[in-house]
Amino acid sequence: MTTSVTAPALLRPEDAEFTAAVAPFVTTLTPRPDLVVAARSPGDVVAAVRWAGAEGRPVTVQATGHQLVSDLAGSVLISTRDLDGVRVDPVARTAVVGGGARWKQVIAASAPHGLAPVSGSSSNVxxxxxxxxGGHGPLSRAFGTGADQVRRIRVVTADGIERDVDATREPDLFAVMCGGKAGFGVVTEIEIALHPVSRLYGGGIFFPGEASPQVLHAWREWIATLPDEASSSVALLRLPPDPSLPPPLQGAFVAHLRFAYLGTAEEGAALLAPMRAVAEPVADMVDEMPFAAIDAIHADPTEPMPVWDDSATLSELPAEAVDALLAAAGPGVDTPLIIAELRQLGGAIARRPDRAHDAVAGRDAGFTLYALAPMFPPVAAIAPAATRAVVDALRPRVDGGLPNFQGLASGGRLGALWDAETLAWLTSVREQYDPAGMFRTVGLR
Incomplete structure (x- = not known):
């Protein structure tokens, strides 16, 4: 290892800083790599990759640990969480973002310029x-996937070379990385497009759980009326008795309607009116909001926890599919599930960019289905079966999945998310840049 990677950037299991360096957001698994390189600079990444290549060691990469699907045993883990710089160019409407930065940093840097990224439902990702x-969030129906926003990637490939790739420089590598997820190198910097969005009309409406059949069936018909500037999801939530929640939601079973609209509040209220009329809400939190408050729409958990999740994309959502979901996770069902969710896709997500190949999976899907259960005793033993039951209930409509929603339940399914031609292309480019398979992937090699 070269002198650019030194303690405390170089950590072994016996070191005091090791546990904090490998700590993931999803704590179901405990990472146990042989070695951690806590990169402070792109040079540290280059040195680590070159050393691992010379030693014949497999390499894994972690920034936030939101999608940990193995314990990383036997690998050299390159942690990029400290590569978190963000530079916004308000004229070009772009942000140059370090490989370990989170969306909350980009949002904070963009907001003073009246700009916003296509981020996810949680800014902690x-x-x-x-x-x-790929990347899907509240602005995706209006502007496309997160991958569609990428303008340039700086990546350290398996030969230890840091490359700037874009649509003209090594375009195949650039294209596979925009959606192909993993196994191509270590990202040290990524440049993305920003959009002139400073506010929106959005939030969540919590309906009582017993009204969830009416809410889900109404939602299924209502979303067909929404313009691309609007997005929505609906989730069956079994909330904990958490005192930080509003009293009506503590320990409650609810149907949570999520809504985001880029037009005026008056237009948004008119669009939302049919759903507000379905049932008396427990809480209605939809209103005008700054984009910087976008986390309030989904209100995703912010603290690490052990979970088991499963997911799929759906080709369509007929009434019988809603009934099947309700039978698996609706009122009266004894289940450890925290969430069973449907998200609307379509709009700009389905519009392919001007590239020879497109690596984004699930563009033509109509919906995502997602189920999550905690892995605390005593329900940990039944959590995997509970999440699988939700996906199996809608199995006739399942047409694939999204890479970013592949949790522990995914097993070796990741490669099945692309058609045979696209998967062959991904594999060919991966083998061109990493012929020895240094970068570990799950279900792709």
Whole structure:
């Protein structure tokens, strides 16, 4: 190892800083790599990759640990979480983002310029991993996937070379990284487009759980009326008795309607009126908001926890599919699930960029289906079966999945998310840049 990677950037399991350096957001697994390189600069990444290549060691990469699907045993883990710089160019409407930065940093840097990124439902997620896996969020129906926003990637490939790739420089490598998710190198910097968005009309409406059949069936018909500037999802939530929640939601079973609209509040209220009329809400939190408050729409958890999740994309959502979801996770069902969710896709997500190949999976899907259960005793033993039951209930409509929603349940399914031609292309480019398979991937090699 060269002198650019030194303690405390170089950590072994016996070191005091090791546990904090490998700590993931999803704590179901405990990472146990042989060695951690806590990169402070792109030079540290280059040195680590060259050393691993010379030693014949496999390499894994982690920024935030939101999608940990193995314990990383036997690998050299390159942690990029400290590569978190963000530079915004308000004239070009772009942001140059370090490989370990989170969306909250990009949002904070963009907001003073009246700009916003196509980020996910939680600003705690890492930018690079989100974009490399496609990336879907409240602005995606209006502007496309996170991968569609990428203008340039700086990546250290398996030969230890740091490359700037874009649509004209090594375009195949650039294209596979915009959606192909993993196995191509270590991202040290990524440049993304920003959009002139400073506010929106959005938030969540919590309906009582017993009204969830009416809410889900109404939602299924209502979303067909929405313009691309609007997006929505609906989730069956079994909330904990958490005192930080509003009293009506503590320990409650609710149907949570999520809504985001880029037009005026008056237009948004008119669009939302049919859903507000379905049932008396427990809480209605939809209103005009600055984009910087976008986390309030989904209100995703902010603290690490052990979970088991499963997911799929759906080709369509007929009434019988809603009934099947309700039978698996609706009122009266004894289940450890925290969430069973449907998200609307379509709009700009379905519009392919002007590239020879497109690595984004699930563009033509109509919906995503997602289920999550905690891995705390005593329900940990039944959590995998509970999440699988939700996906199996809608199996006739399942047409694939999204890389960023592949949790522990994915097993070796990641490669099945692309058609045979696209997968062959991804594999060919991966083998061109990493012929020895240094960068570990799950279900792709």
């Amino acid at each position: 890492g930018v690079a991993g989100f974009c490399l896996g």
